[in-house]
Amino acid sequence: MDIIQKYMTRNRCYSSPVPITVKKLVLHSLGVAQPDSDIIYNKMNTNSSKVSVHGFIEADRIIQTLPWNYKGWHVGSGKKGSYNNCAIGIELCEPKGHTYNSSTMVNYNVSSNKAYFTKVYNNAVQLFAMLSKELELDPSKDIVCHCEVYSLGYGSNHADVMHWFPRHKKTMDTFRADVRKEMKNTINTVVKKISASKETT
Numbered sequence: 179m180d181i182i183q184k185y186m187t188r189n190r191c192y193s194s195p196v197p198i199t200v201k202k203l204v205l206h207s208l209g210v211a212q213p214d215s216d217i218i219y220n221k222m223n224t225n226s227s228k229v230s231v232h233g234f235i236e237a238d239r240i241i242q243t244l245p246w247n248y249k250g251w252h253v254g255s256g257k258k259g260s261y262n263n264c265a266i267g268i269e270l271c272e273p274k275g276h277t278y279n280s281s282t283m284v285n286y287n288v289s290s291n292k293a294y295f296t297k298v299y300n301n302a303v304q305l306f307a308m309l310s311k312e313l314e315l316d317p318s319k320d321i322v323c324h325c326e327v328y329s330l331g332y333g334s335n336h337a338d339v340m341h342w343f344p345r346h347k348k349t350m351d352t353f354r355a356d357v358r359k360e361m362k363n364t365i366n367t368v369v370k371k372i373s374a375s376k377e378t379t
């Protein structure tokens with residue numbers, strides 16, 4: 179698995195870092211039909227951005243945008259507090275073609291998006307398995323998606339990823355089970371560093 183390391187150096191979560199001890203991994207999806215994470219990255223990589231994530235998963239790339247132990251601003255807060263204080267947040271990029279009515283995907287073509295979904299899902303399984311191993315986390319209880327964090331009281335009211343996964347007959351339980359399976363394999367990780375300025379000029 180290759181990880182492209184492209185830190186959002188202008189985002190305040192990078193420039194004024196707050197260290198966290200990672201206890202949870204939060205899976206998000208963008209909530210917009212945008213398979214190219216660079217578009218979102220460029221919006222977040224500013225001094226005024228109020229959001230940030232630790233990484234993006236595309237069909238063919240895994241991109242790390244903050245050091246894993248820097249606090250990010252990805253899950254908001256709920257009645258009991260915020261998982262931003264203890265969690266890595268990763269965004270799945272969604273394919274082109276659909277729109278949204280509130281949090282419901284409209285004109286989402288399941289069959290033509292099947293191959294795309296399988297790729298981002300499998301990339302996420304690999305990354306979450308690597309992180310679970312490295313950080314000694316238990317996928318069964320330490321991996322959650324944004325809507326689960328909301329239900330637990332530690333995040334804002336968003337529907338991701340369960341507005342999308344069931345379209346492809348997946349749930350967070352299948353995801354956690356697949357991560358557990360993947361953890362039994364040896365995961366070779368290669369980190370490739372790219373500077374943001376190089377890519378955006």
Ligand SMILES: [Zn+2]
Nearest residue numbers: 206324336338
């Ligand atoms: Zn989210």
